[in-house]
Amino acid sequence: MAETAGSSVKARSKQALQDDFLRKAVKFTTERLKNGKRKATEEHGNWEEWRERGRQIRLHTIAHLDYYLNLFADNARKAGAQVYFARDAAEAAVITREIVREKQARSVVKSKSMVTEELHINHVLEEMDVAAIETDLGEYIIQLAHEPPSHIIIPAIHKNKQQIAEVLSEVAGERLEPDTQVLAGFVRRKLREQFLAAEIGMTGCNFAIAETGSIVIFENEGNARMCSTLPKTQITFMGMERIIPSFEDLEVMATLLPRSATGQKLTAYMSAITGPRRTADGDGPEELHIIIIDNGRSRQLGDPDFQELLNCIRCGACLNVCPVYRHIGGHSYGSVYSGPIGAVLTPALMEDPSEWQDIAYASSLCGACWEACPVKIPLHDMLVYLRNRKVESGTTPTAEQVMFKGFNYMMSDHRRMERFLRLGKVGQKFVARDGYIRIKGPLKGWTNYRDLPEIPKQSFRDRWKELQVEIAQQPRPKTMIQDIEQRMRKVLEERSKGGGSGGGHQE
Amino acid sequence: MADTRNKQGSGKARAIYASKERQDEWMQAIADRLGRPRITEMPQHPFRGAPDFWRAYDLQQEERINLFMNNWTNLGGHAFRMSSMEEVGRFLLDFVRETGAQKLLMQRQPELMGLGLAEALHDVECTVWDSSAEEMIDEAAQADIGVVVVDHAAAYTGTIVVLSSPDKGRSTSLLPRALVAVVPASAIEASLGPILKGLDARPKDQLPAGVHFITGPSRSSDIENDLTIGVHGPGIVYALVVG
The missing domain is CATH 4.10.910 (30s ribosomal protein s13; domain 2)
Structure with a gap:
């Protein structure tokens, strides 16, 4: 994946905030999705009970992951699939390359898969001079525009109709009107040829059923069905935590995922694929390869702060409610996974989190993500743990360290603190105007965008005695x-x- | 070929990633991470499936039919109630004539074969799914209309379910521009639950390769959140409830 300009979240978000359309488009879309979800969950009723059930199923599966993953692999093989275990992107690339070479593939059609983005599979194929064609409408558009996805559900959320028409007109060799029907119609015709010509179809996997060895894919367009029906060889990439025990459990996931993602009762297509085509079948792939990926996931296992991260069902509901995401958009996070889940998942998947931890600061810790999450992952708590780890690792800037040392010194003795407050009340007379401090100095990270209120004449501490009495009465x-x-x-x-x-x- | 010697591809570089040793190594690493010995017996799963109140959800057959048809229509599909397969046959003849369809593809299902469409439609190519034919996918890609009898349907979500088999191609419900799904009234369940439980209950070697849950027409909102119908799969979808 091509990285966006700038190395820190601050730099990247500055760029995003200047793009007026992006900000409005993100706000518009996320609001629509958010309202759709609210309507769907209210209509369905008992949402809290469904959430709790979803969480329990995920907790149970992850707590027994060795059993269920093993069962899945055994059953998928019995059904005729070839199952691989890849520790990281490099191993996944070795397996992919060998299959592609063996099939002498010239082109590969792909349906949306965050895991293949994470593994840079397109790059692997590019190096082999094999065309990797993204077939989800949004993914196809951003692939042609050479841009990374900016939303987990709607990857081209940041592009408007005119921009899309320009990109597609170049492929068509003629001017296409910026009309949704015209543009989608062109993509349908264009991609239909590619589906029929490709030797290999690649898909992701929303859930894998342990007891039957099936993979389950949710989608709306039908392109994942194409990728898993037309080419002779299918390769499915799946994170090692995608497992659920049974089809019965799938009912809960099928209740939570579409409603949380887009407000639908069910996506247009939900496909359960068990092994390659049967010998007597007339279509479906002759070979099904399932590549199970770790790539940093197992590091969350047994970690009390982050294990619940593996419960994520990748619905994007946390993005749609996040006030920070809605302002800076997906690209600012500088990784495949954006929004609150990305802010936690990206560093968590990294072997050396120190270089990524600044995205843990791209959050106001308001907890809206946790409230929206269909499996109740406490993302806001995890963001605090991440910040904590960063401080403990000693990689915070020197100025911040010095400031907090001073803070520690001041706060560790109440008399000392009172003296500092009195000193502050006198000292601020030089910088405070109308009750606010606006100077840029050591506090500029804060005062650049907001004013700092001055220290009040009567502080909370001064009022504590009377407040205590008041509280005791309530x-x-x-x-x-x-x-x-x-x-x-x-x-x-x-x-x-x-x-x-x-x-x-x-x- | 090396393939035939070993299903997991011995003699290939990728074989180590597919080996039993690698699998065991992984499972042991997971158990180690979780700080306990490996679990090889099926664990107690007290939260299996939907919450209890939902298991009790059920509807009378007429309610199921109405809810299914309402949902299907709200999704942008068309739904009609028919009393018999003869009525389905008449509907298909009218549909083909009025739309000027050139090519119709149907599953090899007795209900459909009995309609006598091929005899009634002289100037229209009427193909029946034939798994032994080489070019079935191309046939499906060229078809204007695909006709299937569904295996199940769920009223609550407005979903039809089709299972693949030698007589029932996956492409028939996917590649043609229009899909006509015949839904026997008795096949409509109140919710997805009983259908999914049915899949769990099947002997493992009798699960079809493809089980497809279809809920309305193919759709996308990827361009400025503007709903587009029929991006890859069929955009025109008819559900004919019979009985």
Whole structure:
């Protein structure tokens, strides 16, 4: 995947924020998807119970992943598939290259798969001089434009009709009107030829059924069905955590995934593929190769802070509700996976997270992602753990380290803090105007975009005694969500044991 | 060829990634990560399938039919209720004549073979799925209309389900521009649940290679969120509920 300009989230988002269309398009689309999801979940009813069931199924499967993955591989082989285990992108490339060479393939049709993006499979094929054709409408457009996807569900979300017409006109060799029907019609005809000519079809995999060895693909266009029906050879890439035990469990996933992704009751196509074509069948691939990918996923196993990341069903609901994503768009995250899930997943999949950790700061920690998640992954907590790990690794800038050392010194003694506050009240007279501090100096990361309120005459600490009396008179609120309450209690318990340093990650 | 000696491709560089040793090594690594011995017995799965309240969800047959047809129509499909296969035959003749379709492809299913379409339509090419023929995919790609009798349908989501077999090509419901799905009223379930459970219950060697759940026409919103119908799969989809 081509990386977007700039090396940090800050630099990339600056570029995105200047692109007015991008920002509006992202806002428009995410809002539509978000509202669609709300409508679909309300209509269906009992959404919380479905979410909880989905979470339990994912938790159960991941907790017994050795059993279920093994069962899947055995059953897929019994059905006639060839199953491989690839540790990383390099191993996946070795397997892919060999199959492509053996089939003497000239062209490969691909349906949307985040995993193949992650593994840079197109690059592998390009090096072999084999055409890799993305066949999802959005993916096809951005492939022609040489751009990476910017949304997990709608990859070309950042391009408008005129831009798409320009890109497609070049392929057509004639001017195509910027009309959705015209453009989609052209792509249908163009890609139909490619489907029929390609020697190999490549797909991703939404779920894999352990008990039957089936792979399940959700899609709306029908291109994944084409890729898994027409070419003689099918290669399916799947993350090692895509497993669910049974078709019965698929009903829960089929309830959660489309509703969360696009607000549909079910995608136009849901295909369960078990092995290659049977000997007497008239169509379907003669060979089915399933490449199971680790690529950093197993690192989350057994990690109390991040194991739940493997529960993700890649619906994109967290992107659609994220206030940061809606402002900066997918490219700013600088990786295949964007939005809140990308901010956590990308560093988590990396062997050396230090270079990627700045995307963990592209979040306001508001928790909207967690609320939207159909399997209740606490993404906002994970973002805090990531930041914590970064601080612990000592790779934060010196100025920040010095500042927090000073903060630590000031905060560790209440008398000292009071003295500093009194000093601040006097000192701010030189910089505060109308109740706000606006100077750019050591605080510019904050004051560039917002004003810092001045220290008030009467502080919270000054009022604490009277507040304490007030609180004691009120009944304890019972609104806290049980999950959060439990988690916080756990943190408190650990802290009282003396092991923790503020609820952070411990090895 | 090396293939025939060993299914996993011995003598090939990729064979090590497909070996039993590699598989065991992986599973052991997962168990190690999870901090416990490897699990080789089927674990208790107390949360299998849909929540309890949903298992109780059911509808009378008439309700199922109405809900299915409503959902199918809302998705942009067309749904008609018919009393018999003769009515389906008449509908198909009218449909072919009015649209000027040149080529019709149908699955090798007795219900469809009995319609006598080939005899009634002299100037239209009427093909029946033939798995022994070489060029079936091309036939399907050229067909204007594909006709199938579905194996199952689900009312709650507005879904039809087709299973592949030597007599039932996967391409028939995919490549033609229009799909006509004959839905026996008795095949409509209230929800997806019973259909999926049925797949679990099948003997493993009797699962078809392709089980396709189809919910309305092929669609995409990839261009400026503007809904387009029939991007790759059929854009015109008819559900004829019989019985």
